Amino acid sequence: MAKRKRNRDWIQDYFFLFIPSPLPDELLSSWLTRMALEHKRTLSLFFSLFIRHDGNSSTRTDLDFLFDEKLFKTLSQKSTLDIKEIYRMSLRSEEGQLFTCNDSLYPPLQIRKLTDKRNHNGLMYCPKCLKEDKIPYFRKKWRYDFYNACPKHRILLIDRCWRCYSKIEFSKIKHQKELCICYKCEKDLRENITTAISSNYSYGLKAVKWFEKGLSRGYFLINKQKVKSVFVFDSFTKLRYLLHRKEKLNLNEFPMIDEYKDICKKLNEYNSKKALSIKKEFILTSMVYFLFQAYPKNFINFAYENNLTYRDFVHDFKNMPFWYKKMVDDLIPMQNKVGREISESEIVAAIKYLKIQNKIVNQLEVSKVVGCHFTIHKQFVKKYKKLNKSR
Numbered sequence: 001m002a003k004r005k006r007n008r009d010w011i012q013d014y015f016f017l018f019i020p021s022p023l024p025d026e027l028l029s030s031w032l033t034r035m036a037l038e039h040k041r042t043l044s045l046f047f048s049l050f051i052r053h054d055g056n057s058s059t060r061t062d063l064d065f066l067f068d069e070k071l072f073k074t075l076s077q078k079s080t081l082d083i084k085e086i087y088r089m090s091l092r093s094e095e096g097q098l099f100t101c102n103d104s105l106y107p108p109l110q111i112r113k114l115t116d117k118r119n120h121n122g123l124m125y126c127p128k129c130l131k132e133d134k135i136p137y138f139r140k141k142w143r144y145d146f147y148n149a150c151p152k153h154r155i156l157l158i159d160r161c162w163r164c165y166s167k168i169e170f171s172k173i174k175h176q177k178e179l180c181i182c183y184k185c186e187k188d189l190r191e192n193i194t195t196a197i198s199s200n201y202s203y204g205l206k207a208v209k210w211f212e213k214g215l216s217r218g219y220f221l222i223n224k225q226k227v228k229s230v231f232v233f234d235s236f237t238k239l240r241y242l243l244h245r246k247e248k249l250n251l252n253e254f255p256m257i258d259e260y261k262d263i264c265k266k267l268n269e270y271n272s273k274k275a276l277s278i279k280k281e282f283i284l285t286s287m288v289y290f291l292f293q294a295y296p297k298n299f300i301n302f303a304y305e306n307n308l309t310y311r312d313f314v315h316d317f318k319n320m321p322f323w324y325k326k327m328v329d330d331l332i333p334m335q336n337k338v339g340r341e342i343s344e345s346e347i348v349a350a351i352k353y354l355k356i357q358n359k360i361v362n363q364l365e366v367s368k369v370v371g372c373h374f375t376i377h378k379q380f381v382k383k384y385k386k387l388n389k390s391r
């Protein structure tokens with residue numbers, strides 16, 4: 001027993017024998033797997049030999065979202081890489097830009113889970129990026145929820161091996177070939193057939209680029225104002241939920257509205273849904289982008305044409321960013337109730353709305369939008385007149 005323990009410790013003290021350099025935007029799990037393959041070991045065996053004794057259970061967790069300072073330290077020591085370089089490969093390093101502080105074991109909605117029964121199979125990738133790589137590797141951005149397509153190669157990401165339909169799981173690789181070889185049937189993932197995104201979808205690629213740029217510089221430009229990227233990403237899910245109204249959605253100026261409705265219809269009819277879901281997610285992402293273009297016109301039109309109230313935008317939204325709250329306060333009038341308080345900002349928002357729609361702005365029309373009687377509601381009349389005077 002004593003001897004065995006000594007043996008284990010002896011192995012643990014070793015430095016890694018081959019240390020691949022981390023590639024731009026590489027995922028931690030991709031780098032670790034490349035290193036394991038260099039050592040002619042499976043990922044879990046490599047872990048057990050060099051990093052910790054519980055290799056098997058460690059490698060079955062989401063290594064890219066794991067927050068384990070001890071592990072980061074060990075990896076830094078044994079690879080002689082700076083700990084910052086190790087940390088940069090973890091999805092945790094996007095905290096503050098892509099998501100707010102998160103002490104949960106599971107990634108927030110901005111990051112795709114490794115498997116999601118409804119939307120995709122496993123880790124996603126662009127076969128053409130893999131093909132162009134001198135050393136094929138997996139990127140962090142392929143796990144971001146908004147990143148459904150590769151703008152460079154104009155194709156949707158893929159979530160499996162197209163020969164055997166297996167998902168991509170590094171911990172299951174037993175061959176000692178490259179990372180881009182399917183663990184099960186050993187087909188080269190770089191050879192997967194891809195279909196180019198047709199020109200009517202190119203608006204969606206613009207959206208992916210917009211989100212990517214916002215994330216990389218830490219802010220978005222909306223109506224010439226800088227908005228912290230994390231505020232936009234924290235609001236993303238709520239907006240996408242509101243937009244996903246299927247056949248009922250009124251968003252006529254959105255360039256892919258017909259494609260969206262078509263997919264929703266097909267999703268109701270077909271059994272094999274995952275490939276279509278990726279496309280649907282891609283379109284929903286571009287709809288969120290659309291809301292922030294021609295600001296605030298598209299946003300306001302969306303609310304009015306779909307009869308969405310103030311409450312719809314804020315209800316059940318946990319940890320709502322102040323920026324989002326203020327935007328909704330400014331653009332969406334509060335709900336229609338008799339004799340309720342009416343604020344000046346509601347009247348201002350109603351006037352703004354009417355102007356954008358090129359409609360007549362007068363006491364009657366404004367009161368209709370606010371939802372009160374145009375001569376009886378004293379508070380409204382007083383405030384409307386005051387505002388009118390000051391303009």
Ligand SMILES: [Zn+2]
Pocket residue numbers: 126127128129130150152153
């Ligand atoms: Zn690509």
Ligand SMILES: [Zn+2]
Pocket residue numbers: 161162163164165166182183184185186187
């Ligand atoms: Zn396969």
